[in-house]
Amino acid sequence: MAAISPSIVWLRNDLRLTDNPAVQAAIVPGTPPLFVYIVDDSDKGRAQGRPQGSASLWWLHHSLAALAADLKSRGSRLDILRGDPADLIPALAAAFDAKHVAWTRRYDAAGIDIDSRIKSTLTAAGIAAESFNGQLLREPWTVKTKTGGPFRVFTPFWRACQALPPPAEPLRAPRRLTAVPWNRNAPTRVSIQELGLLPTKPDWTAGLREAWTPGEAGARQRLVDFLDNALLRYENERDLPSRPSTSRLSPHLTFGEISPRQIWHAAQHTAAKSAAAAQNVDKFLSEIGWREFSYHLLFHNPDLARKNLQARFDDFPWRTRASKDLRAWQQGMTGYPIVDAGLRELRQTGIMHNRVRMIAASFLIKHLLIDWREGERWFWDTLVDADPANNAASWQWVAGSGADAAPFFRIFNPILQGEKFDPDGDYVRRFVPELADCPSAFIHKPWLAQKAELQKAGIRLGETYPTPIVDHAEARERALAALKQLKD
């Protein structure tokens, strides 16, 4: 019997079966789909031409495992390959005599380039290659200003998005699938374990395991939990890092375990319940809107992670020999508790609360005068939600070099921000345990406490916890002086 020619679903950052148009497109009677994931070892294959960080790799491992289990329970299989997709995809199609390959789009320049080359190769070989929008509410090129150009300001961008017809209803996951036997002429497969994505010695991932459930089911559960239990507090509490009032969906979105369409529709459903729900949904969806805006910016500015959107920042006098300060920031040892708590949360859990990201980023850029790209790179390496669009766009936003960005003179005061958004210091105490017993009045400025008081709390500044590496007022003046140079 002649082998049935399968269609190939090339999965990438869309590790889900629900609302996945590439999966849907491959479900054709008589042509069972082959589900393939490729670990691209070539440099060009990675988003922004750089490897993913170890936290992201941990997530990838578990997300792949979850997807493999989902496919298995439906009678199918996830096949993993390692190498260059430009070789592997055509080789797979040839080995299986596939007539159809489908994937959902990515938006970083390197990825777009690879995908369009592969599409031409396949098309030239008489194979239908189809790409879909799986990761965004709106394709970046479909949202235009009145004059037909891309948006550079968030509010009108989001308004234009909302004026478009609502996103399509999410697609259902396939129920029952048929596994395609592997072909001996096809490239060699590897197991998830063989990919070696998990750190071994030391295994520092206990914090990650505790905080997260990677995979489609975990993503959906997170969304339901958020809408059912936290939504009504979202507007009031989303800026309080000690409160579990954010959605924490970002890494699930990064890996495509859930789509923004699913989120949008579920949120609309919840919004219909009450005026209060609707108002909170509005706030929440505008954060999804910022993600859309970031992708819009990335698509129209492929160098977003490397190049200032505002060229006047190209000559900014960043401190280039500040490796000691950079290191203190990375390790959460700046002496400013809210900043240190954020960077330690990042290393421990692979994520940082959004409010604290802004404070920590502002501190690196404005207090330490270190190039925002250094911070962008660190976040890329350590965040489980490291995303080529969100990360780059947000760093440029804080730096003031981006689109619709905070002006450079908007300098967060880490003490006031701490007191405003972590008034009892719960967040600091959790992630900076050496300050756990510090009186609340000084939790964000321990260097101003009486020595006896600190002693009682077991704190010896400069020994158990650092003294501030820069003085806020001085650093602020220095940054404002640098701003003047920028104008000249």
Place this chain on the structure above:
DNA sequence: TGAAATGTTGGGGCG
């Protein structure tokens, strides 16, 4: 999706 400096106002203590 700031902070700090500066300006304005109004209540209350006080001579």
Place this chain on the structure above:
DNA sequence: ACGCCCCAACATTTC
């Protein structure tokens, strides 16, 4: 009783 000063509270401007 009144004006003066102080200063908190709030508003505006500037960085």
